[in-house]
Amino acid sequence: MADKIPPPTDQLAAVPLDNAGASSSTVHKTWSPSRTRIRSILGRPNGGAGLAGQKVQISGWVKKGREQGKGTFAFLEVNDGSCAANLQVKVDASASDLSKLVTTGTSLTIDSCLKIPPQGKATKQKIELSAEKVIDVGTVDQHGKTPYPIPKTKLTLEYLRDHTNFRARTTTMAAVTRIRHKICLAAHVFCDKHDICYIHTPIITTSDCEGAGEMFQVTTLINQSDKLETGLPRKHGKIDYSQDFFARQAYLTVSGQLHAETYACSMGDVYTFGPTFQAEKSHTSRHLAEFWMVEVELAFAGVEEAMNCCLDDMELMKNVDEACIHRLQMVALTSFERVTHTKAITLLEEAVAKGKKFENQVERRMDLASEHERHLTEVLYKKPVIVYNYPKEIKAFYMRLNDDGETVAAFDVLVPKVGELIGGSQREERMDVLMKRMEEKGLPIKEYEWYIDLRRHGTVKHSGFGLGLERMLLFATGMDNIRDVIPFPRYPGRADL
Amino acid sequence: MADKIPPPTDQLAAVPLDNAGASSSTVHKTWSPSRTRIRSILGRPNGGAGLAGQKVQISGWVKKGREQGKGTFAFLEVNDGSCAANLQVKVDASASDLSKLVTTGTSLTIDSCLKIPPQGKATKQKIELSAEKVIDVGTVDQHGKTPYPIPKTKLTLEYLRDHTNFRARTTTMAAVTRIRHKICLAAHVFCDKHDICYIHTPIITTSDCEGAGEMFQVTTLINQSDKLETGLPRKHGKIDYSQDFFARQAYLTVSGQLHAETYACSMGDVYTFGPTFQAEKSHTSRHLAEFWMVEVELAFAGVEEAMNCCLDDMELMKNVDEACIHRLQMVALTSFERVTHTKAITLLEEAVAKGKKFENQVERRMDLASEHERHLTEVLYKKPVIVYNYPKEIKAFYMRLNDDGETVAAFDVLVPKVGELIGGSQREERMDVLMKRMEEKGLPIKEYEWYIDLRRHGTVKHSGFGLGLERMLLFATGMDNIRDVIPFPRYPGRADL
Numbered sequence: 006m007a008d009k010i011p012p013p014t015d016q017l018a019a020v021p022l023d024n025a026g027a028s029s030s031t032v033h034k035t036w037s038p039s040r041t042r043i044r045s046i047l048g049r050p051n052g053g054a055g056l057a058g059q060k061v062q063i064s065g066w067v068k069k070g071r072e073q074g075k076g077t078f079a080f081l082e083v084n085d086g087s088c089a090a091n092l093q094v095k096v097d098a099s100a101s102d103l104s105k106l107v108t109t110g111t112s113l114t115i116d117s118c119l120k121i122p123p124q125g126k127a128t129k130q131k132i133e134l135s136a137e138k139v140i141d142v143g144t145v146d147q148h149g150k151t152p153y154p155i156p157k158t159k160l161t162l163e164y165l166r167d168h169t170n171f172r173a174r175t176t177t178m179a180a181v182t183r184i185r186h187k188i189c190l191a192a193h194v195f196c197d198k199h200d201i202c203y204i205h206t207p208i209i210t211t212s213d214c215e216g217a218g219e220m221f222q223v224t225t226l227i228n229q230s231d232k233l234e235t236g237l238p239r240k241h242g243k244i245d246y247s248q249d250f251f252a253r254q255a256y257l258t259v260s261g262q263l264h265a266e267t268y269a270c271s272m273g274d275v276y277t278f279g280p281t282f283q284a285e286k287s288h289t290s291r292h293l294a295e296f297w298m299v300e301v302e303l304a305f306a307g308v309e310e311a312m313n314c315c316l317d318d319m320e321l322m323k324n325v326d327e328a329c330i331h332r333l334q335m336v337a338l339t340s341f342e343r344v345t346h347t348k349a350i351t352l353l354e355e356a357v358a359k360g361k362k363f364e365n366q367v368e369r370r371m372d373l374a375s376e377h378e379r380h381l382t383e384v385l386y387k388k389p390v391i392v393y394n395y396p397k398e399i400k401a402f403y404m405r406l407n408d409d410g411e412t413v414a415a416f417d418v419l420v421p422k423v424g425e426l427i428g429g430s431q432r433e434e435r436m437d438v439l440m441k442r443m444e445e446k447g448l449p450i451k452e453y454e455w456y457i458d459l460r461r462h463g464t465v466k467h468s469g470f471g472l473g474l475e476r477m478l479l480f481a482t483g484m485d486n487i488r489d490v491i492p493f494p495r496y497p498g499r500a501d502l
Numbered sequence: 503m504a505d506k507i508p509p510p511t512d513q514l515a516a517v518p519l520d521n522a523g524a525s526s527s528t529v530h531k532t533w534s535p536s537r538t539r540i541r542s543i544l545g546r547p548n549g550g551a552g553l554a555g556q557k558v559q560i561s562g563w564v565k566k567g568r569e570q571g572k573g574t575f576a577f578l579e580v581n582d583g584s585c586a587a588n589l590q591v592k593v594d595a596s597a598s599d600l601s602k603l604v605t606t607g608t609s610l611t612i613d614s615c616l617k618i619p620p621q622g623k624a625t626k627q628k629i630e631l632s633a634e635k636v637i638d639v640g641t642v643d644q645h646g647k648t649p650y651p652i653p654k655t656k657l658t659l660e661y662l663r664d665h666t667n668f669r670a671r672t673t674t675m676a677a678v679t680r681i682r683h684k685i686c687l688a689a690h691v692f693c694d695k696h697d698i699c700y701i702h703t704p705i706i707t708t709s710d711c712e713g714a715g716e717m718f719q720v721t722t723l724i725n726q727s728d729k730l731e732t733g734l735p736r737k738h739g740k741i742d743y744s745q746d747f748f749a750r751q752a753y754l755t756v757s758g759q760l761h762a763e764t765y766a767c768s769m770g771d772v773y774t775f776g777p778t779f780q781a782e783k784s785h786t787s788r789h790l791a792e793f794w795m796v797e798v799e800l801a802f803a804g805v806e807e808a809m810n811c812c813l814d815d816m817e818l819m820k821n822v823d824e825a826c827i828h829r830l831q832m833v834a835l836t837s838f839e840r841v842t843h844t845k846a847i848t849l850l851e852e853a854v855a856k857g858k859k860f861e862n863q864v865e866r867r868m869d870l871a872s873e874h875e876r877h878l879t880e881v882l883y884k885k886p887v888i889v890y891n892y893p894k895e896i897k898a899f900y901m902r903l904n905d906d907g908e909t910v911a912a913f914d915v916l917v918p919k920v921g922e923l924i925g926g927s928q929r930e931e932r933m934d935v936l937m938k939r940m941e942e943k944g945l946p947i948k949e950y951e952w953y954i955d956l957r958r959h960g961t962v963k964h965s966g967f968g969l970g971l972e973r974m975l976l977f978a979t980g981m982d983n984i985r986d987v988i989p990f991p992r993y994p995g996r997a998d999l
Contacts, residue, residue, distance in 0.1 A: 036696075036811040036813070038800070038802070038803060039802075042770070044697070064962065066960050086699070086770035087697060087770055110959045111960050112961060112962045114802060141963070143931075144960070145960055146959060151958065153958075169952075170764040170952040170953070171764070171959070172768075173764070179768065182701070182765070183699060183769075186694070186699045186701075189690075190690055193686075199533075200584060202583070202680060203682070203686050204679070205682075206990065207989075208777045208779075208792055209779075209792050212999055219722070221720050222720070222722065223719070223720060223754065224719055226724075227719050227723075227734070244724065251992070251995060251997040252995040252996075257706075264989070264990060268989065271583055271668065271671045271676065272670050273539070273582050279776070280702070282706075284722050294706070294747065295705055306535060310536075434640075455666075455999055456667070458648055458668070459667065461643045461646055461650075462607045462640075463564075463609035463640045463650075464609060491702060492701055492761070493702075493761060495704060497748070497749075498748060499749075500706055500707065500752050501708070502704070502707065502708065502709050502952055
């Protein structure tokens, strides 16, 4: 297993023992879990040594175990998911059947006293649990039809993708899970602090946001037709969607942006945070069929304000975890380079002139390929880069046309290692310009009347951006494959569980 | 429009003007919106009177406007979505074309001084804006092909459902939106405080959690087949799902619980908060095809702990909004009645004996219908009721069998007006009992091996519950129809936008 993320033990703040990690002043009146989380022991100053003599009940799974002293006692490294570090537990043979306890993956609940380990031993533990009583044990079935897939040997991330039901028991996947939690929370708290209101845009949609891209279809027609064995219902040769659940063709959303705009044009600043979907058969380490996205939409704001807001949002992320702090500090402390698309192309052309080879040829009005983005941010600037003012023909219809009539007020934030992390733009608030752009793109005006109406009645300047949660996580954790930063990855041919 | 929610102006905490409502000590370095939110003016003590003389820039939409003084000035009630209250703006004819400003729905940005309105006027306003300068105006097109759907007359909620792109401009829908935001945030913060880790369970799933219920199918087969006009691909007469995107049949999730259990059995306490789907053709005011759910899964916890945790979670909700506080205080301050299913049935039988008529006959081992739930909570106890220990045959296979061999450790939280708000249970952690229950229910063991394996290797006692966000909102806001507490409701025949 790629163990890139060091245990955060030393950096953990001290947490009171009596409420299982709750760090606020809210007194817990009714719900008080009987177990003490290992983080609230080892996360204390001096590795929890000050707790010697205290009685605690801990629960977790054995990471490593070994019998010693000719079977008179056993040492267990126990993890409960609350932190990367394990608590060392010493169990006497009198307390339990040791041979059942030492197998990796065994669960147990122990009620005993914390004590300082004997000096002179080659141990880094400042505190250990000396088990007088083992309350509960869940064994590992080593001889059944499905062996335990997470032994203590190192496992590849590829292997773990075949065991999504257990892979969070590994150090790396558990750390990614905790970082994901904190990044999600940081996004919600950031938005709330700035009065940006959470909107649940729909997952099932009858609009196609981008006017492009493969979408998943959502239907109840097939099950019906499969039972009837008559094929899909048809009318005049075409599929009769009037018989489908929503009485029309429906899809999984590719972006909540257009819907978020309706609320921005009512409530002011809003954001969405939800799953989005793309049915492209992409097999890269940067794409998923189902992924999570934060989309912010700011009313009465131009593209400059949107750029600044998204930088602030990223800065907030640095509170996430000590393990990824240096990577995020670069974002927080470095001033982002800002270049126009025109300048970016010029820089790439200069690189080509100096002998740099790209797989995709550099052309004046092209969209940047991943290799171009990475060259800008990793080689030329060695820091995050915002590219803005893209040619209108390579960007979506809703992006605001600049005064030059040729570019739109769009921007992408590129970061080393990941490439595009955030995409945003000012939205076209002028009804006539919007409709002309839709005609140019060949979009069916009639289906977008609800969107055009936002410009017809009390239109406002507004801007927004979207941040891909999993790409943010790749950047924050240093993981290489996007399939390892989401609990249950979906990609072509795979939707386990 | 049903205007049930009073403006929360008086209860709003004072908020510094200079950072648009941010209430923390985090200093905003780069992003500082130029506009001041109306909430941060009217939410101050004495309705903002202390701000007289300060220059501000506000942006919003006209709720009501009228020309006065023979067209020499106009009064506008302006709302920007930040609170229910409107800011009164006085505009001189010299500053703008008044006839364009007074139409409901017009957007505007004004840069001017706050001042105390003249005494003796019949106004409740403690402060008003005297507009010297109107920076931006977005007019309402009263003569175009689609008229503005939100005039200042009262509108029914049914009518507004046909205008989801504009309905957040009404007082009621905007209030529901703000309450929804705060409830979501409260759930995230509650879980974080208690070290409950956020897990994104998958939306697209190949498992059927309940082994029952209509599910939406997710596919890319139809578009392919429609282009080819050859019908769906078949193999041995059946649809050939090996050609579908995930190489197998896939659905929209009905619950993230089973997936959440995999993480609870690794990380400890976890929660999901995401969209869930049901394809039943239900037309009631309590059902949606797409709705949001919080699901909590606690490792090393019995059913009693799960019950207590979910009550605590609800108590947290009382911080949501002053407008719904008295309703939520009932939850926070009242001790919930706890009755077994057996006792609940006895109580209902007694009610029938006394002459109470139910549409659904009361039987010993039946599931409670909505009318029964409401009778218990609204008539018999007049407070929230937890019903627990349900007969095993009416509950899901994963609920833990009690020692009586007849009931399972399940509970439902029933509240007045809404009925079932939360459902939870201890999960069956004993592999042999689980498999026997699955056989009784006729479930395909093979498809659930990944779930059974959690019991095979290091099993732990664990429990959880699910809270329907929209039902919580019905309860908190007093709204009657679930379609009005979600921005874009999906139900049979309707998936607007």
